[in-house]
Amino acid sequence: MIRSLLKKIKPTLVKLRIFSVLYFIYFFVAKLKNRFLNRINKVTRKTVPVLLYHRVDKVLNDPIKLVVSPETFEEHIKYINKVYEPISLSELVNRIKNKSLKGNEACVTFDDGYRDNLINALPILEKYNTPATIFITTSEIGKRASFAWDMKYKEDDRAIFLSLEEIKILANNKLIEIGAHTHNHVRLSDFSKDKQLSEIETSKKILEDIINKKILHFAYPFGGRYDFDDNSKFLIKELGFISAYENTGLLGTSSSDIFSFPRINIRGCNVESLSKHLYN
Numbered sequence: 001m002i003r004s005l006l007k008k009i010k011p012t013l014v015k016l017r018i019f020s021v022l023y024f025i026y027f028f029v030a031k032l033k034n035r036f037l038n039r040i041n042k043v044t045r046k047t048v049p050v051l052l053y054h055r056v057d058k059v060l061n062d063p064i065k066l067v068v069s070p071e072t073f074e075e076h077i078k079y080i081n082k083v084y085e086p087i088s089l090s091e092l093v094n095r096i097k098n099k100s101l102k103g104n105e106a107c108v109t110f111d112d113g114y115r116d117n118l119i120n121a122l123p124i125l126e127k128y129n130t131p132a133t134i135f136i137t138t139s140e141i142g143k144r145a146s147f148a149w150d151m152k153y154k155e156d157d158r159a160i161f162l163s164l165e166e167i168k169i170l171a172n173n174k175l176i177e178i179g180a181h182t183h184n185h186v187r188l189s190d191f192s193k194d195k196q197l198s199e200i201e202t203s204k205k206i207l208e209d210i211i212n213k214k215i216l217h218f219a220y221p222f223g224g225r226y227d228f229d230d231n232s233k234f235l236i237k238e239l240g241f242i243s244a245y246e247n248t249g250l251l252g253t254s255s256s257d258i259f260s261f262p263r264i265n266i267r268g269c270n271v272e273s274l275s276k277h278l279y280n
């Protein structure tokens with residue numbers, strides 16, 4: 001209800017330049033709340049950070065901080081292996097179900113399905129024997145990246161998405177799990193239940209046909225609290241997924257909902273900043 005009211009009054013607020021101020025305040029308060037919750041959770045329960053990456057590549061300009069350089073990514077993975085036990089998402093689900101989470105685990109995930117995940121990230125994951133899940137937007141398979149955020153990059157820095165053959169190579173690697181991320185990278189909460197079903201089911205089916213394995217994990221596009229709803233969660237369960245992930249900057253805990261498990265979006269920061277980001 002608050003969301004539809006905000007949508008209605010947004011043009012007026014933008015005109016009055018109030019929207020950017022309100023957005024800044026909302027963002028600041030949300031960040032403070034996350035920091036508080038993460039600190040409390042870190043000392044009162046077993047936590048697990050699920051890291052969210054997008055691209056691992058070298059670019060000349062990174063206007064929206066979607067890219068981590070291969071060198072920085074290697075530093076991150078080295079750090080993760082030193083401080084945590086990196087586990088796959090399937091193992092995370094097992095430990096949460098069996099109540100056997102130790103509190104020293106971490107998971108690595110990638111969203112959207114960029115080709116550099118295979119070319120640049122996989123060799124580093126293999127070097128450190130680190131499992132990871134790659135969530136793929138199926139309408140973009142094999143294409144030049146052209147989402148609004150991709151178009152902010154200069155021509156030479158724009159990415160390519162994984163092809164069918166490349167997805168197969170990744171899926172056959174024992175360290176990699178493939179997950180679904182809808183067909184068209186839509187904000188699910190904007191759609192009816194039927195349209196949501198089509199987006200989620202299509203992506204699952206296309207990926208299962210490519211890799212010949214069940215797709216068990218799902219990441220909500222955009223991943224904020226209001227980017228999916230109860231219908232999305234219901235459908236995820238109905239379609240046989242065993243877990244689903246948001247992007248809210250929170251540490252996961254043994255009592256987090258496995259169908260809206262939090263992740264922390266990782267930018268191209270050094271290890272000291274990563275450590276702070278993960279509340280160590």
Ligand SMILES: [Zn+2]
Binds near residue numbers: 111221
């Ligand atoms: Zn995405």
